[in-house]
Amino acid sequence: MDAVVDYDEAIATYDPVMGLEVHVELNTETKMFCGCATEFGAEPNTQTCPVCLGLPGALPVVNAKGVESAIRIGLALNCEIAEWCRFARKNYFYPDMPKNFQTSQYDEPIAFEGYLDVELEDGTPWRVEIERAHMEEDTGKSLHVGGATGRIHGADHSLLDYNRAGIPLIEIVTKPLVGAGERAPEIAKAYVGALRELMRALDVSDARMEQGSMRCDANVSLMPKGAEKFGTRTETKNVNSLRSVERAVRYEITRHAAVLNEGGSILQETRHWHEDTGVTTSGRPKSDADDYRYFPEPDLVPVAPSRELVEQLRATLPEPPAERRKRLQGEWGFSDLEMRDVYNAGAVETIEETIAAGASAAGARKWWTGEIARLANKAGEPFVEFAAQRHVTPKTIAELDGLVTSGRLNDSMARQTLEGVLAGEGTPTEVADARGLELVQDDGALEAAVTKVIEANPDVAQKVRDGKVQAAGALIGQVMKEMKGQADAAKARSIILEQLGQA
Numbered sequence: 001m002d003a004v005v006d007y008d009e010a011i012a013t014y015d016p017v018m019g020l021e022v023h024v025e026l027n028t029e030t031k032m033f034c035g036c037a038t039e040f041g042a043e044p045n046t047q048t049c050p051v052c053l054g055l056p057g058a059l060p061v062v063n064a065k066g067v068e069s070a071i072r073i074g075l076a077l078n079c080e081i082a083e084w085c086r087f088a089r090k091n092y093f094y095p096d097m098p099k100n101f102q103t104s105q106y107d108e109p110i111a112f113e114g115y116l117d118v119e120l121e122d123g124t125p126w127r128v129e130i131e132r133a134h135m136e137e138d139t140g141k142s143l144h145v146g147g148a149t150g151r152i153h154g155a156d157h158s159l160l161d162y163n164r165a166g167i168p169l170i171e172i173v174t175k176p177l178v179g180a181g182e183r184a185p186e187i188a189k190a191y192v193g194a195l196r197e198l199m200r201a202l203d204v205s206d207a208r209m210e211q212g213s214m215r216c217d218a219n220v221s222l223m224p225k226g227a228e229k230f231g232t233r234t235e236t237k238n239v240n241s242l243r244s245v246e247r248a249v250r251y252e253i254t255r256h257a258a259v260l261n262e263g264g265s266i267l268q269e270t271r272h273w274h275e276d277t278g279v280t281t282s283g284r285p286k287s288d289a290d291d292y293r294y295f296p297e298p299d300l301v302p303v304a305p306s307r308e309l310v311e312q313l314r315a316t317l318p319e320p321p322a323e324r325r326k327r328l329q330g331e332w333g334f335s336d337l338e339m340r341d342v343y344n345a346g347a348v349e350t351i352e353e354t355i356a357a358g359a360s361a362a363g364a365r366k367w368w369t370g371e372i373a374r375l376a377n378k379a380g381e382p383f384v385e386f387a388a389q390r391h392v393t394p395k396t397i398a399e400l401d402g403l404v405t406s407g408r409l410n411d412s413m414a415r416q417t418l419e420g421v422l423a424g425e426g427t428p429t430e431v432a433d434a435r436g437l438e439l440v441q442d443d444g445a446l447e448a449a450v451t452k453v454i455e456a457n458p459d460v461a462q463k464v465r466d467g468k469v470q471a472a473g474a475l476i477g478q479v480m481k482e483m484k485g486q487a488d489a490a491k492a493r494s495i496i497l498e499q500l501g502q503a
């Protein structure tokens with residue numbers, strides 16, 4: 001059992017060092033070394049062939065599109081692109097790997113020595129140095145089934161699906177990150193978030209962590225404050241959400257400190273992250289000397305991208321996400337803080353789509369980051385999935401916003417409408433119709449209500465007449481009450497000011 005140390009105490013005593021390995025599954029139509037389809041969710045073992053099953057005599061051929069994506073990723077990460085590099089065999093035995101070696105790259109990666117500038121939650125910039133980005137292939141998937149205890153993973157047998165075996169992967173590895181101090185977990189999250197955004201902008205991967213098309217291994221070690229020699233690292237595998245990356249790094253820092261404080265030593269091993277309990281548990285021991293017996297892949301020709309090709313690919317790079325966000329911020333008229341909230345909520349694209357569907361920028365922001373992200377956060381779900389599961393799309397929100405800007409609904413009515421939409425009662429218009437939500441459009445009724453309220457509140461009315469326009473707020477409240485909430489507050493305000501000679 002690990003002794004309890006709190007995070008602040010851990011950071012006060014030790015400097016954390018962190019290294020992140022991120023695997024990105026490319027969205028090529030075919031696998032890295034054969035022509036098999038890569039589509040997600042197909043019947044098990046229907047997308048395989050002798051090459052990706054590793055049958056004797058089968059020969060691999062490199063997927064040119066995969067190499068191009070790797071180069072574009074390398075360039076977007078400010079890396080150098082190798083003039084000449086090879087694939088290498090990484091030998092190990094595991095049932096989900098049909099060839100008993102993974103075709104990967106070792107000391108000759110396609111891209112190396114780069115960096116990615118990221119933005120932390122409060123807007124602080126941070127440069128994360130990239131050691132390399134290399135090409136490799138994914139493994140298959142094991143499914144452990146049955147429930148007998150005392151068996152491997154508590155299952156009585158395992159099924160294997162090789163559809164994923166051979167899908168192109170790019171592994172992006174950071175240099176050891178030093179000097180992050182207490183912000184290490186936050187930096188990990190911001191970095192993986194920025195990578196995900198970049199992969200999507202490059203259109204090389206859908207980078208869906210929950211589906212495994214982007215996965216992060218987090219290496220963490222501690223050294224006594226001020227020391228220079230790195231401590232022993234643990235490697236927490238396959239962390240599959242941004243929030244989990246942050247939590248897993250934080251957990252490991254705290255756990256290492258507890259072990260070290262007690263005079264114990266950290267075992268160099270892989271660890272598993274458990275989302276539900278928020279802890280990591282021991283995986284397998286893994287020394288740096290792990291003998292993968294790497295050697296150059298004899299069945300594949302070296303990759304030697306011409307400098308012209310590299311420049312052609314550089315010309316296809318998208319606007320860098322951070323610059324794009326700056327541009328959108330200007331177009332949408334958001335403050336720095338507003339834009340940061342939108343980014344931290346992961347809502348930039350959603351808001352863009354909502355505006356494209358006809359919403360006002362302010363409305364799109366308010367509904368997505370003010371309401372839906374808040375509810376999703378409360379439910380502990382990623383907000384895009386939260387919305388999608390409840391049939392709320394950018395179009396839905398554009399429709400809701402339209403009901404407000406056209407003057408049919410006021411804010412509180414729109415909120416009630418959204419509640420109905422989230423509860424599955426239908427589209428915003430259907431919900432508003434069914435719930436009888438509609439502002440009174442009859443200006444006569446509104447004017448009569450204003451007159452009545454002014455008569456009933458002569459003191460407040462006098463203040464407004466005397467030029468204290470902000471006093472009108474109290475009158476608006478009364479008018480809204482008089483109209484049973486079915487009035488447009490902005491309109492009520494202008495009629496009040498008009499009647500009191502302040503228009």
Ligand SMILES: Nc1ncnc2c1ncn2[C@@H]1O[C@H](COP(=O)(O)OP(=O)(O)OP(=O)(O)O)[C@@H](O)[C@H]1O
Pocket residue numbers: 017018019020021173174175176177219220221230231232233235288
């Ligand atoms: N002492 C340390 N503490 C924290 N991070 C470290 C330490 N030493 C190395 N790292 C980081 O750990 C990561 C190691 O990844 P790398 O892919 O190079 O090797 P690996 O994990 O041994 O191999 P594999 O790809 O088989 O998992 C890098 O990001 C590196 O910066």
Ligand SMILES: [Mg+2]
Pocket residue numbers: 021171173
């Ligand atoms: Mg690695």
Ligand SMILES: [Mg+2]
Pocket residue numbers: 021217235
């Ligand atoms: Mg590793």
